[in-house]
Amino acid sequence: MAEPPVSQSAPRDGRIRWWDLLIAFFGGTLAGIVLAALVGLVGVLIAVRYGYHPSVKSLTAFLRTSFWANQAAIILSDGGLLATIWLVARRRFERPLGHFLAPTSPSMIILAILSGLALSILFNGGNEILRRLLHIEFQETDIERVLEPHGAAQLAMGLAVVSLFAPFVEEYFFRGLFLTWASRGMGVWAGTLLTAIAFAVAHGHFYVHPGIQGFIFTFELFLAGVVLAQWAARTGTLRTSFAAHAAYNAAAVLFSVLFP
Numbered sequence: 001m002a003e004p005p006v007s008q009s010a011p012r013d014g015r016i017r018w019w020d021l022l023i024a025f026f027g028g029t030l031a032g033i034v035l036a037a038l039v040g041l042v043g044v045l046i047a048v049r050y051g052y053h054p055s056v057k058s059l060t061a062f063l064r065t066s067f068w069a070n071q072a073a074i075i076l077s078d079g080g081l082l083a084t085i086w087l088v089a090r091r092r093f094e095r096p097l098g099h100f101l102a103p104t105s106p107s108m109i110i111l112a113i114l115s116g117l118a119l120s121i122l123f124n125g126g127n128e129i130l131r132r133l134l135h136i137e138f139q140e141t142d143i144e145r146v147l148e149p150h151g152a153a154q155l156a157m158g159l160a161v162v163s164l165f166a167p168f169v170e171e172y173f174f175r176g177l178f179l180t181w182a183s184r185g186m187g188v189w190a191g192t193l194l195t196a197i198a199f200a201v202a203h204g205h206f207y208v209h210p211g212i213q214g215f216i217f218t219f220e221l222f223l224a225g226v227v228l229a230q231w232a233a234r235t236g237t238l239r240t241s242f243a244a245h246a247a248y249n250a251a252a253v254l255f256s257v258l259f260p
Contacts, residue, residue, distance in 0.1 A: 012094055016181035024088040024177055025081075025202075032080030036073050064142045067154050071147070071161050078169045085172050100176045102237040112231050112240040116247030119227060123220045124255050130216070138213055148256045158253050167245035174199045174225070175232035175241045188233045196225030224248060 044054050063069055089096035130136045147162070149155040174195050182191030205217035224245075232241040 012092055014093055015184070016092055016177050018181065020088045020092065021178055021181060024085045024173060028081035028084030031084050032077030035080040036076035039076055065146055067146055070143060071157050074161055074166060078166055082169045082172065085177065089177060100172065100238045104235050104237050104239050108235055108240050109243050112243040113247040115227060116244035117251050119224055120248045120251035124252065127216065136212055139209065141208055148260065149253065155257060159250055162253055163246050163250035167249055168242055171228070171238045171242045171245055175229055176238055179229055179232055183233060192226055192229040192233065195229050196222050199225035
């Protein structure tokens with residue numbers, strides 16, 4: 001009897017390789033940008049068909065002022081990233097998503113949510129204290145300003161995207177693939193610090209907000225990354241880190257509405 005053909009697929013041994021991280025993050029980021037650009041192009045072509053005459057100035061102004069366009073861009077870009085992360089995980093795990101979402105107790109979920117809320121209150125309150133005592137000005141970019149919800153519909157969308165979808169994608173990569181790889185090679189605490197640094201740097205606040213504001217925001221995200229990584233590592237599931245992350249972002253969205 002002839003031998004069955006040898007599978008050429010990558011072994012699903014649960015071991016993340018360093019190049020998996022590069023493919024997931026940079027490949028996923030590129031896929032998300034391409035997806036958002038293609039959908040945007042289709043939207044412009046449809047608008048042209050109905051009499052719209054686009055220009056660089058008008059398109060730039062639209063992106064700087066449209067809440068819904070920016071929310072759509074986040075969904076599409078993070079959607080491309082999520083799909084790529086899942087494809088990479090699928091090569092290493094029999095259950096590419098379920099592997100990272102082991103059940104945990106409701107009490108752990110509640111504690112994680114409370115920790116996320118506490119961090120958000122601490123950071124936002126701390127920034128206000130710094131503003132008043134040290135006269136540090138915290139400036140918003142045009143994109144950050146336009147993403148602030150105005151009205152019930154925008155608040156619901158903002159919470160869904162910024163507080164649920166985006167944190168899930170980030171947890172899947174940083175506390176899923178990345179922390180799994182880093183912890184296996186260098187231990188939990190070293191992996192925690194490495195992923196927290198990457199998490200903080202990836203948000204680009206040091207570039208978007210040059211100076212002391214960018215440093216403060218980056219440091220706050222580093223501390224948040226440490227807490228999120230410890231939740232994932234200590235409980236063995238992304239359910240807790242996602243709960244904390246979602247609560248952290250939800251509080252930030254609500255703060256932007258209550259204290260514009």
